Amino acid sequence: MSPIEPPLSFNPAGIELDRRQGLTRQLYQALRQRVLDGRLVSGTRLPASRDLAAALAISRNSVVRAYDQLYAEGFIEARVGDGTYVAHLPQNPARGAKLSTKPSTGLSTSLSPGLSTNLSNSVDISNRKVIHSSALERLDRHHLPRPPSGPPRAFRVGVPAFDLFPFEVWAKLNAAFWRRPDLQHLCYGDPAGDWRLRGLIAAYLRSSRGLQCGAEQIVITSGAQQAISLCAQLLVEPGDGVAIENPGYRAAGHAFAIAGANLHGVAVNAEGFDCTALSQLEGCRLAYVTPSHQYPTGVVMSLARRLELLAWAERSDGWIVEDDYDGEYRYSGAPLAPLAALDRSGRVLYVGTFGKVAFPALRLGYLVLPAGLVQAFAQRRAVDVRHSEISTQAVMAEFMAAGHFQRHIRRMRRAASSRRDAVLAGWPRDVAGLGDLPTMTAGLHFMVKVDSLEREEALVAKAEAVDVEVNALSRYWLPGPGVPTDAQAGLVLGFAAVPPAAIAQALARLRQAWAD
Structure with a gap:
């Protein structure tokens, strides 16, 4: 008849606590993590609360509260008259294995006293399985x-003149709703x-x-x-x-x-x-x-x-x-x-x-x-x-x-028209490779043709260098066989995001940048 093996014991020497933080929470998290990653295996006997408190130089109440939380979540169990043990948990591939980004060497290493593992059980993160899903591949x-981050600037596309929105009116209506919903x-x-x-x-x-x-x-x-x-x-x-x-x-x-x-x-x-x-x-x-x-x-x-x-x-x-x-x-x-x-x-x-x-x-x-x-x-x-x-x-x-909505639309339409006019008045003329302005009878943006993709890239880069947003038309084309052609080149600019004065300043910077 084989002798009964004594339970594994836990040495708390590896636990370090920050006295400026909550000690109960730190101890709970330290013990919980050791159970999850396999450093504390099922059946390991934990020290009595008084002994662990003395070893860590903290109050016994902190240890009792940490043990209580671990017990409530099923990480440990109490055996009447025999002490506190790590609960028997289902085997998890992550438990008992040390994650490493280095290839396994087959050499053993020692952990805290009473616990050991072998690097032959290590898991190389690079070899983890990747979830294959057609939906995920399409999303990729x-x-x-x-x-774009930050407040609107010229010539951001898709942004209206929301600096003109009647926020005071909206705030009053919102407050009225929540006052007596x-x-x-x-x-x-x-x-x-x-x-x-x-x-x-x-x-x-x-x-x-x-x-x-x-x-x-x-x-x-x-x-x-x-x-x-x-x-x-x-x-x-x-x-x-x-x-x-x-x-x-x-x-x-x-x-x-x-x-x-x-x-x-x-x-x-x-x-x-x-x-x-x-x-x-x-x-x-x-x-x-x-x-x-x-x-x-x-x-x-x-x-x-x-x-x-x-x-x-x-x-x-x-x-x-x-x-x-x-x-x-x-x-x-x-x-x-x-x-x-x-x-x-x-x-x-x-x-x-x-x-x-x-x-x-x-x-x-x-x-x-x-x-x-x-x-x-x-x-x-x-x-x-x-x-x-x-x-x-x-x-x-x-x-x-x-009636606020209709009034606001009329105001927004007038503002957009004014901002469009500011673009028409200050647009850089005779820029090499840049086409003529279109007739802008609707919308909040316009498109100007450029004679080549190379020139498109250069104009966009120079605009960005002077803090002006300009979109490349080539980015709006559906990817297809072959490389994009020069016929797909152009610039897309929104004109409603900022007031006329800011538009004039941005156009002045563009004229100087594009003049080169």
Whole structure:
């Protein structure tokens, strides 16, 4: 009969405590980590609380509280009349193994007295298994870059004149909501969004866009990007073809690609999206377009092209995702009627946002959907976020109902027009390789052609050197076979982010930088 082996004992010599910090918490974490990484194996006997307190020169109460926490979490167990032991835990590959970035040598090493291990059990971090997932691989290729940091500066794209937003009015409406909130607003809300806000958006679109829709067709989203992502999640099966403008809004392409779509870049010319090229694509049942002000070229899709696109959707039983991201900004006449206003067969999903008339951080957008899709979109959105943040929706509804929204849009349109004029007045002339300014009748940005990719890169670098943001048009093209061509070169600039005086100063710096 073999003799009973005595339990392993623990030597606390390796525990160092900082007297300026909580001693109980430090001791608990030190013991817990030793159990997790295998330095304290199952069955190891721990010192009595009085003995451990004496060894560490701390109060017994600190040790008792640390032991109590470890016991509550299952790391140790007390045996009546026999002391405290490390609990028997399931074997974990990380336990009993020393993580090392160095190759194993096969040599043994000693740890604290009473405990030992062998480097033959060591795990080389470089050999850890990598999780393979097609979704993760798609995300690795299709993700959004980090946005520019710091306050807006010339000529940041996608930023409205939010320095003019009536924050005092918004703050009063927000305070009024929280002063006496309706209790139903504090519960879980409708995933499609606040009914009152949906009704006000529908009324606004009917009067300003000629889009005949009702509150029941609208789903509130966390900005336009979530609206596009929902379209990708519900309308695209892996392997489906999706047509996107090329050059175009890359973030939309990323959303469809992550859903498993095969992206087809469709050229944009003076009339907009090339519907002839679209018709020749096989297996394509969805098109994403920005017809009112193409992003980034600024082209307005002609009526003939709009009708062609609608006919394609009806003929192919396809869908059109229309992104009207800055349709409020029209500098000659009223805003254009959207593609959705011409739709008679329920094939257009209209994406709108408050980010371009308020401020991007608001994260408030919406979808106007064919009636048969509303429930599915609301259900899918609920899986991700349950519902939108309630107070923002309620405050925006009051902001619109009280007339502040329409007044603010008029003010923003005047400001954007003034800032556009500042660009036209001070734009550098006769810069080598740089094309002429386009006619800017809509939107918050413009595009200027450059004669080569090399010149594009140089102009962008020189602008950045004088603290001016200028985007390269080549970054908006869908990656394809071969290298980018000089025909894809250009500059994309936003003109609404800063006041006219700041625009004039930035243009003066550009003139000097580009004169070289």
